[in-house]
Amino acid sequence: MDLNNITVDSLKEKFAAFDRKTLIKFGIGIGAIILFLVIYFVVLKPMVDERKAKYADKTLKIQEIQQFENDIVSIKSQIKKIEPIVKKNSTLFHSKAEVEGLYDSLSRFASRHNLVISKITKKKAVPVLKPGIAKQAEGLLKQNQISYYRIPVDYEIRGNFLNYIKFKRSVSKAKKMLNFDKELINVVQNDKNGAITVNGELTIVGLPNEFF
Numbered sequence: 001m002d003l004n005n006i007t008v009d010s011l012k013e014k015f016a017a018f019d020r021k022t023l024i025k026f027g028i029g030i031g032a033i034i035l036f037l038v039i040y041f042v043v044l045k046p047m048v049d050e051r052k053a054k055y056a057d058k059t060l061k062i063q064e065i066q067q068f069e070n071d072i073v074s075i076k077s078q079i080k081k082i083e084p085i086v087k088k089n090s091t092l093f094h095s096k097a098e099v100e101g102l103y104d105s106l107s108r109f110a111s112r113h114n115l116v117i118s119k120i121t122k123k124k125a126v127p128v129l130k131p132g133i134a135k136q137a138e139g140l141l142k143q144n145q146i147s148y149y150r151i152p153v154d155y156e157i158r159g160n161f162l163n164y165i166k167f168k169r170s171v172s173k174a175k176k177m178l179n180f181d182k183e184l185i186n187v188v189q190n191d192k193n194g195a196i197t198v199n200g201e202l203t204i205v206g207l208p209n210e211f212f
Contacts, residue, residue, distance in 0.1 A: 118156045143209065146208040148205050149205065149208065149210075150204075155201070155202060157197070161187075162194070180200060180201075186198075186199070
């Protein structure tokens with residue numbers, strides 16, 4: 001075809017040769033495709049993306065819930081194993097608050113037997129190391145190296161000798177661990193009621209996490 005000989009009239013003749021219905025169908029097809037693309041990208045695709053995001057979030061939450069349930073089962077198992085130890089320790093060992101309230105605690109025992117605690121002095125807590133841990137400066141110790149603490153307490157009690165024996169028996173029956181390590185009993189001269197003054201030292205024990 002000689003492009004130099006193409007004229008406007010010849011182009012009109014060629015376009016006129018196309019069937020009008022064919023052009024209309026072609027235009028409708030192109031329009032339908034464009035309309036579909038507009039609907040897909042403006043309406044359908046955002047909806048699909050939103051549902052995909054919701055499904056992914058739901059899947060993640062289900063996985064997290066399953067993990068939490070597994071963790072709960074594991075923690076319950078650990079608690080069940082630790083519970084007897086905690087119960088034993090809370091029974092035998094003194095907390096820091098209980099050590100601070102030792103005077104009140106002993107005073108209640110003393111008052112039951114008509115005794116008077118005239119002095120009580122807590123000394124520095126002494127760490128008792130776990131087996132195999134070498135003795136070293138306290139400042140170098142770590143909490144996991146300590147089995148428990150011994151807390152010495154100096155005391156002075158006044159009253160009747162028989163009541164003092166009853167007092168010690170009552171204290172020994174208490175759940176908390178408490179030992180009478182030293183005692184010096186002095187009889188009050190010329191007292192018809194058998195009054196005595198007892199100077200001694202008792203020891204209580206506490207857990208490392210309370211006194212470290």
